[in-house]
Amino acid sequence: MAKIVVIGGTGLIGSKVVAKLNEHGHEAIAASPQTGVNTLTGEGLAEVLTGADTVVDVSNSPSFEATAVLEFFTTSTRNLLGAETAAGVTHHVALTIVGTNRPQNIDYFAAKVAQEKLIRESGRPYSLVHATQFFEFVGSIADISTEGDIVRLPGALIQPIAAEDVATAVARAAAGAPQGDIEIAGPETFGMDEFARRALAFRKDPRTVVRDDDATYYGAHIEEHTLIPVRGAQIFETTLEEWLPLNPPRK
Numbered sequence: 001m002a003k004i005v006v007i008g009g010t011g012l013i014g015s016k017v018v019a020k021l022n023e024h025g026h027e028a029i030a031a032s033p034q035t036g037v038n039t040l041t042g043e044g045l046a047e048v049l050t051g052a053d054t055v056v057d058v059s060n061s062p063s064f065e066a067t068a069v070l071e072f073f074t075t076s077t078r079n080l081l082g083a084e085t086a087a088g089v090t091h092h093v094a095l096t097i098v099g100t101n102r103p104q105n106i107d108y109f110a111a112k113v114a115q116e117k118l119i120r121e122s123g124r125p126y127s128l129v130h131a132t133q134f135f136e137f138v139g140s141i142a143d144i145s146t147e148g149d150i151v152r153l154p155g156a157l158i159q160p161i162a163a164e165d166v167a168t169a170v171a172r173a174a175a176g177a178p179q180g181d182i183e184i185a186g187p188e189t190f191g192m193d194e195f196a197r198r199a200l201a202f203r204k205d206p207r208t209v210v211r212d213d214d215a216t217y218y219g220a221h222i223e224e225h226t227l228i229p230v231r232g233a234q235i236f237e238t239t240l241e242e243w244l245p246l247n248p249p250r251k
Helices: 010-024 045-049 066-087 107-121 135-144 164-176 192-202 242-248
Strands: 002-006 027-031 054-057 093-097 126-131 152-154 180-185 208-211
Touching: 002 010, 010 027, 010 164, 027 045, 045 066, 045 192, 054 066, 054 164, 066 093, 066 107, 093 107, 107 126, 126 164, 126 208, 135 192, 135 242, 152 192, 164 180, 192 208, 192 242
Parallel strands: 002 027, 002 054, 054 093, 093 126, 126 180, 152 208
Antiparallel strands: none
């Protein structure tokens, strides 16, 4: 079985990926600043990649500010690809976003586009797993869109997915041969306002969700189909109705 290093392996997705790979007999190593591996500085990379067959990058920027997020993804990806070359790693897997190949003006997406470009142009065999928005972020989407007791969100379409299903897709990609670009999504399409409205109603949140197509998503205006997958995407089965009872809001 393969030795697979998971960058960001102590986070929401990474910890699940590590567990799934180890359950299937692989040697999955969680690598993050908590374990002494820092992709921004290069600290610990050479050591953790020794003997590795595959690297999975599910790390995330601590800041979504335009300059900071671009610096994070480009610097960490360059350091990681360089260390992989030195270590003889044969497969690079990265988690990215559905919609990076479509016109939009979201700073975070621009940073992910830059990351993807570095990976594609590196000459290394790769798999890029493009995921739709996670169910887990419905609360933060509502929070950043709240004014008083009103949540204003556009009706742009969203096809959210459970983090557990994202981890399954990433683990499968890591255990297999390089596939290039893959898109994954949940089974249901909502307007973004409806996504938040259903979640807040289930959680008995008193805020009112209002559709406002002039409202922004993480500070940017988005088109109706930017955040939904293309035909041929892998569709996972977990619905919002199934996910909500198992995932109460964090205190």
